[in-house]
Amino acid sequence: MNSEIKIELTEHSKINSVDFDNLPFGSVFSDHMFVCDFKDGQWQNPTVKPYSPITLDPSAKIFHYGQSIFEGMKAYKDADNNVMLFRPLDNCKRLNKSAERMVIPQIPEELFMAGLKKLLEIDNAWIPTNDGSSLYIRPFMFASGNGFHASPANEYKLIIATAPSGAYFAGKVKVLIEEKYARAANGGVGFAKAGGNYAAQFYPTQLAIEKGYNQVIWTDDNTHEYIEEAGAMNIFVRINDTLITSPTSDRILDGITRKSILQIAKDTGIDVEERKITVSEVIAAAQNGSLKEMFGAGTAAVVSPIAGFGYQNKDYDLPELEKPFAAKLKKQITDIQTNKAEDPYGWRVML
Template sequence: MVNNISVEKAATSKIHNVDFDNLSFGNTFTDHMLVCDYENGAWNSPKIVPYGPIALEPSSKIFHYGQSIFEGMKAYKDEADGVWLFRPLENWKRLNKSAKRLAIPELPESHFMDGLTSLLRLEKDWIPKNPGSSLYVRPFMFASGTGFHASPADKYKFIIALAPSGAYFSGKVKVKIEETYSRAANGGVGYAKAGGNYAGQFYPTQLAVEEGYHQVIWTDDNNHEFIEEAGAMNVFVRINDTLITAPTNDRILDGITRKSILDIAQAEGIPAEVRKISVKEVVEAAKNGSLQEMFGAGTAAVVSPIAAFGYKGVDYELPEIQNSYASQLKKRITDIQYNRAEDSFGWRFKVS
């Protein structure tokens, strides 16, 4: 447990200038942030300071060798103003999994959880209560140590920044199944939430947008034969009544929403399979009418339905169905997150 988290209060608050009825996603930031430095072989005690710029030397290794990782999570407020997190220890575990892969020192649980809850208690008034809104939480770590030598840094920063955000709604998403570019490769860092993974996605996604699509469905790096992820989300496919998602591996992120969907499906009798799913199988299912749904799963949107996909110059529309798995699963998860329903899984964490 961290007992000595110092707090430097902001001189004035920005909260009165924020239109909470018209929040975009991740563009408005709260008054404070948590900062914690690693130096001399150990993590210092976290401290809460006013949100603002960070001073770094041009030789800081983050700029040259890309040691940077992050997490994405949300804080929710219920009708009684209780503040809740959703499976926060899973985020801490995955942060350290990413850290280990990028040779960044792992962060103690107490630094993560005590720092996070202290920050949220201070900033609780920033958590919106409008339907679908939440406080987006962005923990991240990067190399702050200096030097041009290609080696791990000797100093790192861990920061948690907060952004009150409105409902994340992307409408009807049309995706392109990628045939040329790969998100990640065997033995690489695809399973880590490394900043470079996302930077590498931007160009192929930009090309897809120019063709009239919103996002890319990533395929394996060998033959582009198997479906892996949807943009920055895990992907699910429903053929007839069976929900299918790819197994996690070196290339695929172990999504917390993904795991939650699989647990809910099992509990509620929705047939689900974790296995490789080929592009050929999806295309054939679209042609013969057995492809019922495709959707992405992640923290921002929870579940993002896919209305159509393109492959080899041909677009395939998905049917609009009543009481879809996507809508059922999204409601089940968000009801737990906002403390509107029983949490039989023990996922909800109260910030007290």
């Protein structure tokens, strides 16, 4: 493997056309991207080059068999223009875990990190400094090899592209606890960030949106009795003063924000339980007033408070608390991410 990164700079930066005070999420793309090809049994030709179209044969397996995975990461800039990542190796390790399940070749960590760092160095000016904004980083890998045969491809591409982004959700979210559709099978690929997991959620999510909700909270496909995750985020439930989240499994994504929140909560004296959560206990807690909070946690969503949820054609509102766990934990994790607080965990990586 030749890991020397080739650099091709753009001759037409788009940065002056970007309104950094009004950034959408994930739809304005930076000048460059990192690309690496897997062929002849090895990763090769790592290059930072202008963000530009990808050309593929119509029989490329990505179009037919959904052999693709991705990650979501963020880069932050502090007041002194230092650039920081948050637990980036964890994303690389999870990318490789997804790769293994989807029979995509794993990317060496050093190559991934070298490409990412070189890209951020070149597109440093694209990392927003506005509060609540960050550079969303999207590493993805897909089957670029050809053939109408349902088997793994022989060629792949890793691309890291970036998008300066504002908040994923505008304000609190309303969720629907799913009773009919399911996101993942036992023994399936729910734990992987596989492309197909996301498209599979669009239809039930669209039905939920038509009913006035923002997201679906998935339940197990067999009984619909256990709360799993929300597709774009893991879910935390606070009953009285205990914060509960479902254990990860082969159906539930091992969220990096999820595990960071769990750690921070424990270390600041919050009573934390990682265990199965039944829908019925959440309903009972909502009814007897012990359900204080629910929130989602994920790289894009950060910590997203849930205003209320629907279940069996009934809506349940969550109380407005003066000092919710969600706000406290969100501040703690973003302060670490953006170098506004000490990082006792070694999660922050300065570039």
